[in-house]
Amino acid sequence: MRNRELTRPEKSQATFEPRIVAFFCNWCTYLAADLAGTSRMKYSPNVRVIRVMCSGRVDPQFVLDAFAHGADGVFIGGCHPGDCHYQEGNYKTLRRFHLLKRVLQQMGIEDERCRLEWISAAEADRVRSTINDMVEKVRALGPLDLIPTEDKVSAEEVAV
Amino acid sequence: MPEIRSPGDGANREPPRVGVYVCHCGTNIAGTVDVKAVTEYAAKLPGVVVSRDYKYMCSDPGQALIQQDISEHNVNRVVVASCSPLLHEPTFRRVLSRAGINSFFLQMVNIREHVSWVHLDKQAATEKTKDLVRAAVRRVSLHKPLQKRRVPINPNVLVVGGGIAGIHAALTLADAGKQVYLVEREPTIGGHMAKFDKTFPTLDCAACILTPKMTSVGSHPHITLWTYSEIVKVEGYVGNYKVQVKRKPRYIHEDLCIGCQECITACVYKEGKTPDQFNLGLSKRKPVYLPFPQAVPQKVVIDPETCIQFKSGKCKKTCVEACGERQAIDFTQTEKFEEIEVGTIILATGFKTFDASRHPYYGYGRYPNVYTSLEVERLINAAGPTGGEVVLRDGTRPKSVGIIHCVGSRDANTNRWCSKVCCMYSLKLAHLIKERTGAEVYNFYIDMRTPGKGYEEFYDRLLDEGVHFVRGRVAEVSDWAVHPSEEGKLVIRAEDTLAAFVRRIPVDMVVLSVGLEPQADVQEVRRLFNISCSTEGWFLERHPKLAPVSTFTEGVYIAGACQGPKDIPDSVAQAGAAAAEALALIDAQFVELEPYTAFISEEECSGCKSCIPLCPYQAISFVEDKKKAAINEVLCKGCGTCVAACPSGSIQQNFFEDDEIFEEIEGVLAYA
Amino acid sequence: MKYTYYPGCSLRGTGRAYEESLLAVFRALDIELEELEDWNCCGATTYLSVDELTSYALAARNLALAEREHRDVIAPCAACYLVLNKTQRYMHDYPDIKLVVTRALAAIGLTCEDHVRVRHPLDILLHEVGLKTIAEKVKIPLKGLKVAPYYGCQIVRPYATFDDQHNPTSMDRLLEACGAKIVYYPLKTRCCGGSQKGTLPEIGLDLIHYLLSEAQKNGAEVIATVCPLCQFNLECFQKEAGNHPPISMPVLYFTQLMALALGASAKTIGLQRSLVSIAPVLAKKEIAYA
């Protein structure tokens, strides 16, 4: 059987802490996040950063896999257009992102749950403000709760 | 080139035995993250055989701890939870190497910059750390043994910008026997420093110390000097850059011109008519000119905008006549493009001064006797437009002079930064003006910033000389007189914050101590060289403290004020440092590159060609006889874009394989 | 040992007890003091407000007279000590001052060649006599009498030569040698307001109040002073300065305490001249003095 991790505890809106997976480009947003650290800026602890060399490495599968495994939001940070360390990787990210967003809309996943931002190495404050903003928006949306799918559904439905 | 992936990769690998090392970083991490709890948690994760915490993991004993576990506990995968991998990944990779296991069997977890320094809630920070550590433990188990790539270094160096920083870097490298290309866009090297008369705090004559260096550049056997030239294209990678240089036509054959300047004398223009850029428009020059007497190279330039021959084609060409047999003048010259190959690049493109007219309330451009500090540098310069006389526009000497600091600095309306050099050069100008004119000199300052060897002492000296110091940012310069003593003067209005009242001080001359700004074309330049800028527009160094002349692009270094406001000693020091970095690379003869390249599994590839147009480096090609795509690992820079786009999952990126990233994603999200 | 003694005007007026006790101490230690012949007012601080040059000339006359004795001069009054020292120094540093003063002295047939050392009794007692000798001569130990040592400004500032500017301890050590217990007193060199009580009384009282209340807070039973003006300020305005809560704190010259320990009788050292008597404290401590 295709494995699904179903150990996620029940989420209630009251105690809900959004879990956001972030993919940061090694050359800009990851550095900006480092700078936010060295600048001792404070932001919500709800984001888990995964480093990639370029936002162009972010396979849409990564975004979906994160959602499928319990992420309430996904945040991709790349270099500003024209600033890509690899010349044009971020444009590819942008194009994929636009198409992916349409699929996500069709799949009922709210817009605010998936975000692409251009944040240069110097823009530590944008890391802070974007994360805080995104956490608040996702918090307002509530848990994504894609996980309790087939097994749970089947079990209950079979019991009817 | 050795293989990136070790032979036997993937086959019969031993089961992972993970060691987890959680760093306290003193209290930097331990103050916010419950390090013990994380360590205990990690110990229970599948595959983990050792889990330890330590005060400073990067210290020698910390490193020894890991090394020992590798040999004693057969740890074969290492997770270090400490600071940013950009800081210490190389350190810990070396530990693994020393201990005899592949250095890429390491995964770092950034729990300082990304956790302890940015969160306040200890519990949340600890939970986040556990998530990150769990993900790393899962990920590292999938790591493959990798080898760094070695590429040879071309020993030639390109230095961009011929100010004091560029000059110093070029000479340092050339003296070490390296071939240097020094490219400067103006017709002469020398930069801002060539415009100064004296330098603080020692009051050395700028020309006396700069000119010999300029001459050395001009005559150095290892320096190819291209002035009036610009870089238009940069390709390649560390050690192997291909650069295209555009050489603008100066309508003079540089190799034929001997700098006798007879053409200038002979020009049909008897007097100069064009504002002289070098003197900031304070004097006029002819269409054929030498920027300044000590210019290097000593080659004249013809300005086609004003030369009659270019405008009407009907000039008597007395200049050509004067040049005679040398025949150095060539009106048909066109721009040329040169291709050079270099291994390293030093950017020393300098700064520009703040445009004082952006502060309209200081009257620059409105009142003739409001000058910028750079203009006054030229006035004071003995080789300047007034022969060193500090005089007003009408030729008279000022009896009183107000020097306004921080024009275009420390101001959220213009530039927020401190320009660092203005306090000192204002003191210098105050001294020189007082010395030359005997005028009453007033300095209007916000704070007096004189950190530097001999700088505070210089300030002391100026205080003693009886220069007035009014602490307060000037609100206005106007010619509105409300007191008889103010008639015909420029009145400076400022609060004397030390006296705690507003003062109106009438002066004859106002000097605006303009701040330093990034060059106007900094965005184009940084894109050209693939480096970053701070939000302000200064070139971004790799690390503000530990790598201040390196950039995030290997082999590209920055020196001087293009990195941030800097005075001459700092610029020279940084230029020396940049030259040393380049030399270190050249002497190593090769550079090791991260093995993060992409590779295509030949048997899996369907030859759909989707990846080919995506590579900006043309590293992917279609192999016709196999009908499959292939990646040239030398050209691949490891962005991973093709990996993400391969529709059949047949391309992978070393160290960033799909499985590794999926494991990390699922690792951070899995519930404990 | 023999010294020239320069009493200064205050020791003949409000500070009479200082002179009486000082002489008693030196007597007990077998040190001879010879009063400077026909000494005049030192010039003092107030004088400087009007005419500094004259003040230096006045001080210099005393220095010139002392020079003839070839002995160090003891100046117990803090103001005199400072002015005499300062005059020497300024004559050295400023040729103009030296010229004026030399001429003035010449007019009365004197010369001043910077030969004498102007010294404070604390300096003599500590460095010439020594703690050991003093301790040996103590007859009535002060039995842990809690003393706040108050130095004031002028003997340590600006020309402290024999003690630390910021934390002088000479008096502390001398009184300890006499059996007293020195209490922590962070204000030991803080200004008492000087003549401020006379000119701007509100401010003077403020300053006095700080000094008194801090001594009280730290458990002092008596404040020891080295300056007639300090003593006067701290003792005479206690009622006015210490209203909340009222303060009753004996303020003695350090020489009075030393003289007591060395066995001098109360009468001979001017204890009766105090406005706040120390008798109850001594009784409580069972210090039976002569």
Add this chain to the structure above:
Amino acid sequence: MPEKPKVAFYWCASCGGCEEAVVDLAEAILDVVAAVDIVFWPVALDFKRKDVEAMPEGSILVSFVNGAIRTSEQADMAHLLRSKSKLLVALGSCSHLGGIPGLANLFDRESILNAVYLESPSTVNPEGSLPATHHKDDGHTVELPRFYNTVQALDQVVEVDYYVPGCPPTPRIFRTALQTLLGDELPAKGTVLAPDHALCDECPRKDTKPERLSFVEFKRPQQVLIDEQECLLAQGLLCMGPATRAGCEALCVRGNMPCSGCCGPTSRVKDQGAKILSSLASLVEGKEEAEIDRILSTIPDPAGTFYRYSLPASLLHRKKLDGCHCKNR
């Protein structure tokens, strides 16, 4: 003579095409019949469920189940066959990935039933009665299969050993799979019994694909006159070939139609839709967001297009519904 291996066939939520595919083996079916003993095949032979229930556990060598799991009865049968079979094989796209019926995961049961039984213009249902799990008639209560909220691939309900891809699997795929299963050496559990590279590899138009392809518009087959030789992607048609497992010999492309992805992704891909999306979008021209959007808007239904056969097996599995859809609404 040793006993012939027992084989079963079952049909869940599917169109029946897979059954046809078995029959499409043509004369080779005889070889099959000769080689195996078909013990259960409701569509062709008269077996009852109780016959299967009577069989000992694991007595069937291979059960081929086609169709997705849409109802409780299908789930029950999947469990039953699982327990009786040594090997359970998902046959065809619906069983493998959820298939066309899986697109129902863009909706929930309620809206599907409403659309079919209440809202469709041709329906006459004045009482508004809807399918129910229990029906009383004439004193008898009949229990009927329950219609699930979510369509699932077979492996989301029971453990599956092998997959035979395709909608339907071509006779060649099926034949090869059968040979493999009856052969001496079984492949690793979970293997999809088809080549593990993308379709382009065996596409007759492979050579006509340009090396530098980019898209300024996606065209639908009915909009253009399709060249019969040239790569369909090069003609701007959305062909899923690059992201789809080979094995079908590009039948659709040979029929001048773009691949729609029925064989699912290669083993290296978790989510076929995301992959083709990534690949195609990367090749879109334009750097301005508006231009990018304009080009992408020529794909009217990306989810339906990219997940035509694989929505239940995709990472997201189904559309997120408002509120907690785990509750049985």
Add this chain to the structure above:
Amino acid sequence: MGAFGTHTMWTEVGMELKRTVKFEADRDPEFARWISHTVGGERIRQCLQCGLCSGSCPLSLYMDYTPRRLMHLSREGFKEEVLSSSSIWLCTACYACMVECPKKINVTHLMYALKQRAIEEGFYPKRFPIPVMAQQFSRMVRRSGRITESWLVVRVFLRSAILRLLGMSKLGLRLFLAGRMNVRKERIERRQEIVALLDSVAATRKELAL
């Protein structure tokens, strides 16, 4: 000076407002020169305006201009502001400022200098006792060579604050009874020497224009 310059006015709402713009004409460069040439003022131009003098002064909290501000106003030549400041009268010459000054400026001595200058130029509160005291002091010294505190106090108070003397009479009496108030005037033998001394100082001062 028209509508500008230091100027006090009453508004309609009864608020006292002061215009305090300072013109360069308000400055007295001569005063600035004088202060930097007076004894102790040699380094006043080096003043960094760090404020340590004000911080260490036990009386700065009562001052209108802190010592730091006085130093700045003095070296800039704002004579009127400086000489009319209350601060110069509050200084008790405790030398706390001077010993700590990072530029070794003799602030205490400058305070003396400013006091003197203020007295010379008549800048002080009419009944302010310090100039009176100094005057009485010098007179007494000239006459007797020494000071008799009791008499000095009486004279000072007679000329400044007669009412306060009455308030102090009780203390005076107590001191008298304790033998701390001299009735007899202290005087030296060779009083003519003092006169000659003082006259010589005055003469030299005049001669050298000090």
